[in-house]
Amino acid sequence: MPSESSASLTVIATRVLATVPELTAQIVRLIVAQETTYRAAGTVPLEVLSQSVDGNIRRILESLAGVQRPPEEELAVARTTGRRRAQQGVPLEAVLRAYRLATQLILKSVLTEARGGSQEDPAAFLVEATTAVLGVVDRHSEAVVEGYRKTEAELQRRDSQRQQAVFDALLEGHGADPRMAGEALAVLGLPPSGPYVVVVSTFDVAAHQTLSATQDACAAYFYDAAWRIRGDREIGIVALAQSPVPRLLGALRPNAIGRIGISDAFDALHEVPEAHRSAEIALQTVTPDGAQVVWIAERLPEALLFSSPALAARLARRALGPVLALPAEEQEVLLETLDAWYQNDRSVSREASQLYCHRNTILNRLHRIEGLCGRSLEDHRYLLACYLALLTLRHLSLPPSRG
Numbered sequence: 001m002p003s004e005s006s007a008s009l010t011v012i013a014t015r016v017l018a019t020v021p022e023l024t025a026q027i028v029r030l031i032v033a034q035e036t037t038y039r040a041a042g043t044v045p046l047e048v049l050s051q052s053v054d055g056n057i058r059r060i061l062e063s064l065a066g067v068q069r070p071p072e073e074e075l076a077v078a079r080t081t082g083r084r085r086a087q088q089g090v091p092l093e094a095v096l097r098a099y100r101l102a103t104q105l106i107l108k109s110v111l112t113e114a115r116g117g118s119q120e121d122p123a124a125f126l127v128e129a130t131t132a133v134l135g136v137v138d139r140h141s142e143a144v145v146e147g148y149r150k151t152e153a154e155l156q157r158r159d160s161q162r163q164q165a166v167f168d169a170l171l172e173g174h175g176a177d178p179r180m181a182g183e184a185l186a187v188l189g190l191p192p193s194g195p196y197v198v199v200v201s202t203f204d205v206a207a208h209q210t211l212s213a214t215q216d217a218c219a220a221y222f223y224d225a226a227w228r229i230r231g232d233r234e235i236g237i238v239a240l241a242q243s244p245v246p247r248l249l250g251a252l253r254p255n256a257i258g259r260i261g262i263s264d265a266f267d268a269l270h271e272v273p274e275a276h277r278s279a280e281i282a283l284q285t286v287t288p289d290g291a292q293v294v295w296i297a298e299r300l301p302e303a304l305l306f307s308s309p310a311l312a313a314r315l316a317r318r319a320l321g322p323v324l325a326l327p328a329e330e331q332e333v334l335l336e337t338l339d340a341w342y343q344n345d346r347s348v349s350r351e352a353s354q355l356y357c358h359r360n361t362i363l364n365r366l367h368r369i370e371g372l373c374g375r376s377l378e379d380h381r382y383l384l385a386c387y388l389a390l391l392t393l394r395h396l397s398l399p400p401s402r403g
Helices: 004-017 020-034 046-064 076-088 092-115 122-171 178-188 209-220 245-255 269-284 300-307 309-324 328-343 348-355 359-373 380-395
Strands: 196-202 225-230 233-239 260-262 293-295
Touching: 004 020, 004 046, 004 092, 004 122, 020 046, 020 092, 046 076, 046 092, 046 122, 076 092, 076 122, 092 122, 122 178, 122 225, 122 233, 122 269, 178 269, 196 209, 196 245, 196 269, 209 225, 209 233, 209 245, 233 269, 245 260, 245 293, 260 269, 269 293, 269 300, 300 309, 300 380, 309 328, 309 359, 309 380, 328 348, 328 359, 328 380, 348 359
Parallel strands: 260 293
Antiparallel strands: 196 233, 196 260, 225 233
């Protein structure tokens, strides 16, 4: 059986319902006066705000007056309010503050109306009324938050999908269209002019470790950037502003977890596809188990080979075919000797020191290569061909020889 205070509250809430138009006007004035977001032109039109306030306080007062509705129906107005405020871009904190202002006036109206009646225990009624009003408003506030959060998530998904679509359009070469380029700059949050670079990195799909490291490093150094994930690649368009590419390398290298390739700088969005290709090639020049940041400008010989792997394989076989036909152990010794010779600027003495063997041993091995291949390492064309062949063997898997 309801208490006397509960019965009185039901009667009083019913009477307050008759004053909803005046109460709505009061609450709207208070919200507009105290919440700057609602004063901003066009955010929430006054008529819309008034309708929303009217609908919400009616539902709250009807609940206090004992009107029984299914929960989804009782809270529909509150949920709709949250949804619309999210669509209008009103911060959730401002929405909830407006609800608190309305709560204060509803409670004040109930208590004012109660003063005119005969309450046997005013203190008990005060506690009952305050508890009841706050309980109903809490339910409605939670519904507002639910509607807001759900809509906010929907809007973020749409924004994310739009960003991905625009990013993909740039990768496909549509940045040459001025309207497309303008939209891309706005949607991706990039500055209107370059230079930009494309960054391509690999990452652990499960842990997303390199993903966060790459983005965090760019953000820490105040680079504006847009990002897109494709498979096990994270692709970024990074605005350099006035900084050179080496500064970006310095930002990324200390925290590199996976392989990261960076294109040369470019000025216009129609250059994104070519920059993406060069960043991807730069990335491929790092061994799969490596954690390294490479700039295409520092890997041009390797990039040349990756741009035409079939031609690179043909060059390697033509330059070092007879060596590659040797038994594995002998082949490895000769290739290691040749590689170390290049790494030591073709100094036999320095190479001998590195490999802990006599310089004559090095010379004999180099002469063995020349004898097998029928070419001289003093020939500048063969010298270049052998170096490119070594790079090919280091980075690419040669297809089986056709004989």
